[in-house]
Amino acid sequence: MDYTISTVAPIVLLPFFAFAINAFIVKKFTKVAVFLSCAAILGSFFFASRIFFDFLNVFATDYYIHKTFTWFDLSYGEFPFKLDMGIYIDNMTATMLFMVTGVASLIHIFSTYYMKEDARYGRFFVYVSLFTSAMLALVLSENLISVFIFWELMGFCSYSLIGFYYEKEGAGNASMKAFMTTRVGDVFFLFGILAIWSVVGSVSFVDIYAALANGAFDGQYALGISLATVAGLGIFMGTIGKSAQFPLQVWLPDAMFGPTPCSALIHAATMVAAGVYLSLRCYPLMEAGGLTYFIACIGGITAFGAATIALVQTDIKAVLAYSTISQLGYMVLGVGVGSYNAAFMHLITHAVFKACLFLSAGSVIHSLHDHHTHAHVQEMPRMGGLRKKMPFTFLAMLFCTLAIAGIPFFSGFVSKDRILGDALVAATHDAKYWIPSVLGFAGAFLTAFYMFRMMFLTFFGEPRDKDLYEHTHKEKLSWNRNVPLLILSVFTLGVFFSGSLTGQGLIKVADKKYEWFQTLIEKPHIENFTNRSKQAFGFTTEKSTETFEASHYDANHGLSEEEAHHVHHIHHIGALVSIVIAFSGVFIAAMMYFWRSWNPGFWVSTFSRWYRALQNKYYMDDLYIKGIIQKGLIPFNNLLAFIDMGLYDRYAIDGWEKVNRALFTVAKWVDNLIVDTAMVDGTGASVRFFNVILRTLQSGKIQFYFIMIFLVLAGYIWTLNI
Amino acid sequence: MQASSNLLNWILWMPFIGVLGILFIPKAKETAIRVWSLINTTVTFALTLVLYAKFDTTVPGMQVPFNISVPWIKSFNIFYKLGVDGISLPMIVLTGLLFLICVLSSWTVKKQVKAYFALFLFLQSTVFGVFFAMDFFLFYVYWEVMLIPMFFLIGIWGGENREYAAVKFFLYTFLGSILMLVGMVALYYASGKGIDSFDILALQGGKFSDLTLTIFGATFSFAKLFFVFLFIGFAIKVPVFPFHTWLPHAHVQAPTAISVILAGVLLKMGTYGFLRIAFPIFPEATIYFSDAIAWLGLINVIYGAFCAMAQTDVKKLVAYSSVSHMGFVMLGLAALTVTGVNGAVLQMFNHGTSTAMMFLMIGVLYERSHHRWIVRPDGSKGFGGLYTQLPKFSIIFIIAMFASMGLPGLSGFISEALIFLGIYERFTTITVLALLGLLLGAAYLLWMFKRMFFGDVIEECKSYTDMNAREIFYMLPLCVAVIVFGIYPSPVLDVMRASVGNLVSMLAKF
């Protein structure tokens, strides 16, 4: 197993070339373009799975591949500067690659069904190919600059995809909002990179780990704050933007303006996961910067807050969008409470079931065609009873809903439960962690509730829009619609990730290798990098670590026996609580929307103010757009522009011309006015001084000149003789 | 004299040959004039590429084989001295490219074709002169002569308010250059140590550190005082806040091709002046003032961005964005680090391509719409739904726009990133604030894009036709440049590396 850049590159380059070629041929050869895109991503998937399974074979926690090449080199004399690009593959990367290519492949296939009738069928694949290649490149990146580049490229793709239906007025706003909001985070991210560079002299992950292990960050300050904190915070701000965490979550719900498969790909499964992925990559830095509690709180707030908003959504995609934010909150919470492994697992499981959910929703929406407006319907109040019309979609969606709601045996339970368990552990160690963990549990309850609310409203009960229902065709099985759903829903089973059927080690599958996830994904062992001296510039040597003993699963995660016992204990409690919570959520949803025993309207009217707040997304969009931008930024801009052109340019710059003209006028005035009035008296006085009586004194113009000469000379002489 | 040594002469005088040629073509044969200009600029561009190919990237400083030095005024030690190094080469190639493209873009100029192209080629010659001149006097002459064609090009072929803009541009720049002239003459005499020359290379290296002078009893450091003089001279061209207000007028009023040249090449002459003259000659003053320059650059970045956001005229918006982007160059220069200065030079090149694209695109649009309002003064939309109406146009516009805002993968990013890496080492606070400029940069462009391109096609836009082959043809080289140098910047960076490194190491000694 000897990977070099060129053997890994096809993963990225295949979709990229598909994009590059498609960009030119898409107009004329739409079908070829679509085929190219799909073939490319499948090829990527092939390469990625080879890597993934090779890593599974090695089965070592600290095995990694790290190869670089020089991107550009500005070294001169005593000033070294060199920027490397390259790949860094460890277990986490391999898993991500496998997941991203897999999910993306399925979404590509599904899109051939969903987008087929769209006017810009081909162009969609152009964007998606570029997007996928950027995401894969990001995952493979060995340094932060490279991450940043592809991070931004994905931002661009999401901008294009959200604005895909550019003739809709809202699309422009939504795409711009998405780009700008994430860019806010990106700017901080860039600052974090700069801060790291200033200490490490490189932004390669391995160099950062080495610097952390060597204590290079100790005693370094930027803006009066510890540099590790600044850098970690900067990078985490990037995560907040990209992964739609509080307070920058506002863009994600609007991202629905894009086509539904793109929502699945970008705004659910992969792109938003990039933020969490980055946080995990830089976890040692966050830890060193003492940011964990902050991260946990952000995660908790997001998880809970987004879940509450999801309660009142009627648009099926909006529910899913908020659930995405909420689930991302869990991942961030996981990062914050040190549940590295579980956070990453949640990232993977969530990607699978959320992709499936969005595709299913897409399937539903695509089938519902309003004949009056010629638009697809995505409002849940107009659905209902679709179970009979589209049973396969229903089943796929049900699996995923069970997964997201945290019902045992499903993947969501495995990962989310462990995050919550770790949060509880953290809370028992440090009481301040109670806040995020309680928020987390509350969010889990709401998740179960709103997801099942969505299920009941969509698939159960009587159809509420009869006309629409009648016109909906009964679902026909087609390979590009149902196969992706099928595959994805199969992978919502927890067993693929946990190696135990319950996810709690109660019923174990025989071979420990089935617990690959818990075994292989570990926090970066920065002490492994200690020997790596601060890199002198100019290395291109390959740094794949040679041999590793195959790791064994340490159930105690390196803790003492007593500690481990305590942790297990807490975990069991947590699992129990979350199961109870999940089922009660489902139960309440059923009472309200299935059996209709409880009237949701009662709650709405009781908490009407809260209801309105939720409907308005806690007024945060209003705050940003109406408050900060419309009331603050734009008037400020106008003011500045007015000052610039209306005042500064007009008076201070053009004013010089006026000054000159004024001086000219003064000169003229001296000639005319003063001669006629003031100088007459002045002359008179001077003349009287010589006892000459001049009654009819009228100074002519030329005489004024004489006076001037005389006065000037007198003045000169006077000054000189002093 | 080696065979290649006349190359600079050829490049410098080739456009002038073009001017002479045009003078012999009858006024009525407009197509012939255009074709001749096109051939001429193509040859010039090819020559610049030859220069690029023959350039030795390992040599810091001047490329000796290309040097041309002919005594001009012996009594003053003034030489007709041309040279090229890694800092000027990217600008020269850029000049060759942009003028070629602008000839194509000016194909539709109807008024006084002969005069237009004659002045245009003359302008190119003077611009080359500025970048080639290695004698301060020669530099100054070219710097000033350039104003004359610019004045007429803006004044005759410009928009409604062209006279005002042309005069303003002219006087503003003239004011700066007069200060430069005083500084230049002072340098000549202050050198006094057997140098007595306007040779830029001979003046370099902090020879004036210990000189002082007394004005009205107050003692000034010679270097600092005259650094300020030169600074103002160059800053007006850049333009650095608070000397920036000529720019929006000039840009808005100038015809498309001239806006392109103005933004793409002429603004760079200011920063080029810093690199070539002000910094190497007064290194100690440069160090002393670098904080101030950085703050000014920061103001440029932020202030330009804020003002851009308020604009309703799309060309004015892009003009202010130039102010903002040139602020990044100033920041990079102020950093005085290898990364910063390399980033600045690269940004000069990249901004040249991306802003040129923006202006060209606006020009293309203007030919169809004959107005440039994003929002008209009465509040109605000036454009709407262009994405639907003009798909090709939109795609190229998107490339231009994202290149301009520094999207990674397009050229602007690398230079901005380098600049940030450079300034962070010295000015943390400024870095933080300048990053805000990145954010705002995206904001005003995207907002403009949203208002013009998204949504339904408004009535008056329905008659617009998409870009024709000629327009696409001349946009393509820039698109390619923007993308290729975004992915693989080494062709540009390799060229400038040694020269910039040389400059920075020289500055580092002070």
Place this chain on the structure above:
Amino acid sequence: MGLNYLASLSHFVPELLACVTMFGLILIEATYKEEHKERGLFFFAAYIGFASVLTFLCLNLKHEAVAIFTNSAVIDPFSTLLKIVMVLGTMGATYLVSQSKDIEGNLRPEFTIMATGVLVGGMLLSSANNMLLLYIGIETLSILSYVLASLKKSDDRSSEAGLKYSLYGGISAGIMLFGMSHIFGVLGTINFTEIGVALQELTTVQVAILLPSFLLFLAGLGYKIACVPFHMWSPDVYEGSPIPVTTFFSVVPKVAGLAALIRITTVFFSHEGAMNMGWVGILSVIAALTMTVGNISAIGQRSVKRMLAYSSISHAGVMLLGILVISEVGIRSVVFYAITYLFMNLVAFYIVSFVNDKYGNDHFERFNGLIYRYPVMSIMMAITMFSLAGLPPFSGFVAKFHIFNAIVIKKYYVLAIIAGLNSVISMYYYMKIIRLMVLKPAESEEQISGFSLLNQGIIVSLTVPVLFLGIFWEKIMLVATNAKIFLE
């Protein structure tokens, strides 16, 4: 003694030739009848005369400096060069007179005769090496100038100009003489060289008397150069006089005055001391004021002629800068400035004059869209205007560059900055003409008869030096450098 005089006369040939030309012209004019409009022979004779003067002057250039007529006059390359400028200026004005409609038929020869007289005065002035000759020179110059100013007898503006000029000239001459008399009293001589020697060692009392005396002296010269604050006559006179006369005034008397001022400054004040300080200080203030006032006043003018008049004031200020540094560099820069200024001024006034002939006034608007009718003329005018403002690669820039050189050597940075800013101001109003010519649509399609092919050719050939001296100025600069002042 007699032999000495003869020897002196051999150096004095140009002046004598000028006088001969003047008398000859009077005689030729007398042969014409009143109704005879075309006076080809007259002008031909005039050009022959000027050409011969020019020839002898050029021959004189090579000679060493000599003092003639018992040290009362000096023939040195410096004065010879400026005399060449004056002769060329006179020729230019004469040609303009023969073409211009501003002066009626039989006044044209009169102008030429007077102008030749003024030329003689100017030549005397620039060679003068004692106060007597200086005074005679100034008066010859002035008295004929009064007549020139009021040449248009029936025009009340013209006679008013002459009146003002004469009154102002009278008082100036008087003041100057009053100053001179005290200088003579204190130092005991009227010879410049001796005064220069005597000025090196002075008692405090002498300084106290001499300072005001020299100021009075300066007033007389300043009036000829038209520097602030002795400039007030000049716009009025320039305005009231016919355009060819204005052309003439803006070159010949000004150059002559400058020559005298340069000689005085150099001979008297080359040595450090209280007098030197005072003189340079006053000249600095005057120069700064002259530049600024001239420029600012020029901004708001409607009439191009008046604008040029004010601008000539400001140019005099710039030339003063070259004088006040009291160095060879300064002198050569002033000489160069005078040479270039001559050509620029001639071109500008020629064009203004022809436009004025067409429309009856020379307001700025008359130049609207000139380029669409007379592209070559407009380009020449534009070149001249850019050159006057000091834009490379035109000679005006080189001239300004040298002045900057001269003052920066002496480290007068403040003056340099003031001069620079003035250059910008002047650019503003010079550019106004270019702007109107090029950017405005034409008012009418009418032909301007003055722009005949010949006249256009002459204007172009006058512009050639403006451009040529801006690029290849080394040779002419060498000539200017050789134009050293005669010092004992």
Place this chain on the structure above:
Amino acid sequence: MQDHVEDNGANMISLPSYLFLSFIMFIAGLVVMVARKNIIAILLGVELILNSAALNFAAYTRFINQNLEGNIMSLFIIVIAAAEAAVGLAIVIRFFQLKESVHIDDATQLQA
């Protein structure tokens, strides 16, 4: 000032007296030029000033500098003053013919 005036007797008029007289003439001339409105009078003022200078030259020659230069200056001043007065009067006459006035205030047509 060197003070070696040849004091031939108490009745001799001394140099300061001449200088004072000429100064008075000078000032008087200036005042006349400034204060009088008649152009002829102004011309007379010019003459006064010129003569004050001439007087100075003569006086200085007499008392300090025993050479001819001062006297020659005086002579020339007288001659040239006459010439100037002649031309001045001619112009005034012309002016009078046109304006029918020798009032200086009528000469204000040329304005800035």
